[in-house]
Amino acid sequence: MKKLLLALLALACFGVANAQQYALFGTKTMFDAFENPSQKSFTLDSSRKFSSNFLLPYFGVNAINKGGSKFFIRRLTQEGEYNTSGIPIGTGEINHFFQNSNIYLATFRLFKSYKYQKEMGFSWQIRSDANIDYTNETLAIFDSFERFNKGQQYYGLFDTKGYEQSYHQFSFTYRENWNKRLAFGLKASILSGILYNKLDISNSYLYIDPTASALLIGLNGTYSSNFSDFNEVDKKNFFPNFKNPGLSLSFGTNYTTKKGLFLMANIKDLGFIWWRSNTQRTTVNQSKIIEDLGDRNNTNQEIKDIFLLSEQSKKFLTPTNAKLDIYLSKRYGFYKPGLAVSKSLFYKGGDIALVNAFIANNFSGSITPLYNFNDVFMVGLQGKYQTPNFEIFMGTDNLVATSFQTYGLLKKDATIGSGPNGASFYMGVGIKFGNVVNHPQFADVIPGINDKEEGSFFKNLFSVFKRK
Numbered sequence: 001m002k003k004l005l006l007a008l009l010a011l012a013c014f015g016v017a018n019a020q021q022y023a024l025f026g027t028k029t030m031f032d033a034f035e036n037p038s039q040k041s042f043t044l045d046s047s048r049k050f051s052s053n054f055l056l057p058y059f060g061v062n063a064i065n066k067g068g069s070k071f072f073i074r075r076l077t078q079e080g081e082y083n084t085s086g087i088p089i090g091t092g093e094i095n096h097f098f099q100n101s102n103i104y105l106a107t108f109r110l111f112k113s114y115k116y117q118k119e120m121g122f123s124w125q126i127r128s129d130a131n132i133d134y135t136n137e138t139l140a141i142f143d144s145f146e147r148f149n150k151g152q153q154y155y156g157l158f159d160t161k162g163y164e165q166s167y168h169q170f171s172f173t174y175r176e177n178w179n180k181r182l183a184f185g186l187k188a189s190i191l192s193g194i195l196y197n198k199l200d201i202s203n204s205y206l207y208i209d210p211t212a213s214a215l216l217i218g219l220n221g222t223y224s225s226n227f228s229d230f231n232e233v234d235k236k237n238f239f240p241n242f243k244n245p246g247l248s249l250s251f252g253t254n255y256t257t258k259k260g261l262f263l264m265a266n267i268k269d270l271g272f273i274w275w276r277s278n279t280q281r282t283t284v285n286q287s288k289i290i291e292d293l294g295d296r297n298n299t300n301q302e303i304k305d306i307f308l309l310s311e312q313s314k315k316f317l318t319p320t321n322a323k324l325d326i327y328l329s330k331r332y333g334f335y336k337p338g339l340a341v342s343k344s345l346f347y348k349g350g351d352i353a354l355v356n357a358f359i360a361n362n363f364s365g366s367i368t369p370l371y372n373f374n375d376v377f378m379v380g381l382q383g384k385y386q387t388p389n390f391e392i393f394m395g396t397d398n399l400v401a402t403s404f405q406t407y408g409l410l411k412k413d414a415t416i417g418s419g420p421n422g423a424s425f426y427m428g429v430g431i432k433f434g435n436v437v438n439h440p441q442f443a444d445v446i447p448g449i450n451d452k453e454e455g456s457f458f459k460n461l462f463s464v465f466k467r468k
Contacts, residue, residue, distance in 0.1 A: 020102075021060050021397065021426050022340040022353040023366040023382040025327045026262055029391050030107055030430040031058065034123050036266055036325070037173050037185030038252040042111040042119060042437055046388035049434035051109045058104035060426030062397055064376055067095030068136050073421045075414040077405070084143040087136045089157075097162070098349060098374055099130040100321070107430070109173075111437045116456050117183070121173040126194070127269075129321040131348055132162025141206070142300055145293055151210040158204035158219065163347075165318060167273055168192040168240040169248070176456060181258075184458045186251040193244030193273045194237060196318060197225040205287065215299075218287035223307050224316060226279045246273030248320050261330045270322040270345070274315065281314040282307050319346040334359050349373055353380075362387050370397060376420055389432040398424040 024031050026039075030051055033041035041051065065073050071086050102125060109121035137157035140147050148154065168191065175185030205218035226244060227237075248271025254264040290302045322345040329338030338355035350373035357366040368380035382395030396402045401422030408416035 020323075020325075020340075020342060020351070021382075021395065022327075022338070022342075022351070022370070023355050023357065023368050023380060023395060024384075024393065025340055025355070026264065026329050026336075026338060027384070027386070029384075029386065029393065029428070030109060030121075031104075031393075031428055033109065033119065033175070034104070034107065034121060034171070034173060034187070035102075035268070036252055036254075036264060036327075037187040037250050038175050038183045038254045038264065038266070039185065040117055040119055040175060040183070041109060042117075042432075043388045044114065045436070045438050047111065047437055048389050048432040049111050049437050051107075051430055051432040053104060053107045053428065053430055055106060056429040058107065058428040058430070059102065060424075061101040061103075062424040063097070063099040063422060064372070064374070064398070064401070065095065065097045065421040066374065066376060068093045069095045069134075069139060070419075070421050071414065072139060074405075074408060074417055077421070078408040078414050078416070079412050081414075082143060084136075084140040084147070087140055089137050089140050089147060090154075091136070092156070093136055094133050095136065096374055097130065097132040097134070098372075099128070099164075101126070101128045103127075104428075113176075114437065114439065116176040118176045119174070121171075123169075123171045123173070125169045125171070126166065127169055128164065128166035128194075129347070130162070130164040132160070132164075134160045134162065137206075142296075145208060145215060145299070146212075148206065148208055150208045150212055152207070154206040156204055157206060158201055158217075160199055160201045163196075163198040165196050165273070165321075166194040167244075167246065167320075168194065169269075170240075174457065176458060178456070178458060182253070182255050184251075184253050186249065187268075189248045189250075189269075189271065190242075191246030191248060191271065191273055191320070192240040192242045193226065193246060193275055195226060196244075196273070196275055196279075197223070197227075198318075199223050212293060214289055214291045215293060216287060216289050217303065217306075219306055220285045222281065222283050224275075224279070224281045224314075226275050226277060243277035244273055244275045244279075246320070247271050248322075252325075259330075262328060264325075264327040266323075266325045267345075268323045268325060269320045271320045272317050273320065274317055276315040279313065279315055280311045281316060282310050282312060284310050286310070321347050321349075323350075329355070331359075343373070366395075368397070376422075378422070378424075380424075391430040392428070394427040396424045396426070398422045 028041050033039045075081050104125045106124045112118040112120050169189045171187050171189040173187045177183045201221035203220035207216040248269045250268045252266030256262050323342050325342045327340045336357040340353040343350035353368050353370040355368045364384045366382045370378045378398040380397040381399045384393040402424050404417030405423045
């Protein structure tokens with residue numbers, strides 16, 4: 001079970017919370033337009049017609065660990081040592097690990113029409129999400145069983161629940177204005193699953209013989225994945241092959257009032273993945289006697305075999321981590337405050353963020369206090385330089401924890417840092433090119449001049465629901 005749990009943590013750290021870079025909401029960057037499909041990213045008479053990241057970095061990663069295992073995690077990540085001597089056991093405490101990542105590998109966007117401010121975009125991104133609840137004892141048993149009292153019966157000490165899911169997302173985005181104040185947008189995606197694991201131990205039991213020559217362990221739960229052993233995972237798993245296909249849809253709207261208040265709402269990544277290649281769903285309800293406790297590798301393998309010997313091939317569907325987002329903001333000169341609320345629809349998690357942006361010409365900086373619904377408070381910091389044809393930004397959603405984690409890693413010192421473990425970083429570069437998109441009276445080439453024939457996609461769509 002050590003490898004099962006560590007595989008969840010390791011895969012989660014592949015993306016190294018739920019934060020979504022809220023300081024980029026309402027900025028008209030490419031990130032804003034791809035993540036919030038009703039948003040526009042082109043400015044008439046200034047922007048060029050096409051935009052792309054040209055395979056330059058465009059990503060965000062975020063992870064949080066909260067609970068009594070925090071010093072163990074620092075020792076593991078900052079010193080590379082698996083040592084659970086400082087973890088309290090027998091308290092029933094549950095640790096919580098949350099992670100998400102969003103990596104845009106390639107993006108391309110174009111201005112299609114001036115009449116409805118139509119924009120279209122294509123993107124390839126890799127996403128991952130994880131949420132793991134685990135006990136201190138789950139970590140301790142694989143370090144040394146001697147921390148547990150001999151001759152004592154333990155119940156529930158290995159009860160662990162968590163999942164990790166990662167996948168490729170190939171998307172088409174489209175947005176247009178309904179009128180000068182209201183806009184709609186959608187993002188349709190096909191998915192290719194990379195890795196999935198879900199572990200749910202609902203009941204557990206441990207008894208160590210008074211002579212310390214054997215132990216009795218009992219586990220009751222399920223384990224689902226698309227690989228049997230983490231050693232099977234190699235580079236081939238990370239290339240899109242659509243052996244585990246899926247679909248998702250995002251749609252949103254925004255409205256600007258006469259007084260300049262900007263309102264935006266989205267439902268993001270509502271979809272599923274059909275895991276069907278090399279998948280198994282294992283159900284265990286077993287007690288097992290393990291001898292030769294002096295051989296730690298043998299003990300770990302014996303526990304792992306409880307799952308491996310019960311494997312059954314089975315296909316299954318999993319939902320993507322869909323979210324409901326609401327955002328509002330208004331600019332007052334150089335200061336632009338914003339409020340973002342986000343809630344996961346099928347999994348635990350959500351955020352409330354207060355974005356404080358300070359703008360000077362093409363430069364801006366923002367400070368974002370954020371409360372995560374997993375009872376974690378963070379403060380984000382971002383810097384951005386943006387013109388109509390170029391953008392570069394860099395930031396973190398968790399400044400304090402990221403600073404401690406980075407400094408401790410550089411010094412290889414687990415004593416550096418306090419509070420929940422965490423790390424967060426995002427950055428992006430976007431470039432526009434081609435002809436300038438001008439108003440008709442100034443343009444030699446007018447995108448969308450024949451839109452009277454094509455009309456508005458969303459007006460045509462919503463007309464289906466109108467009463468004649």
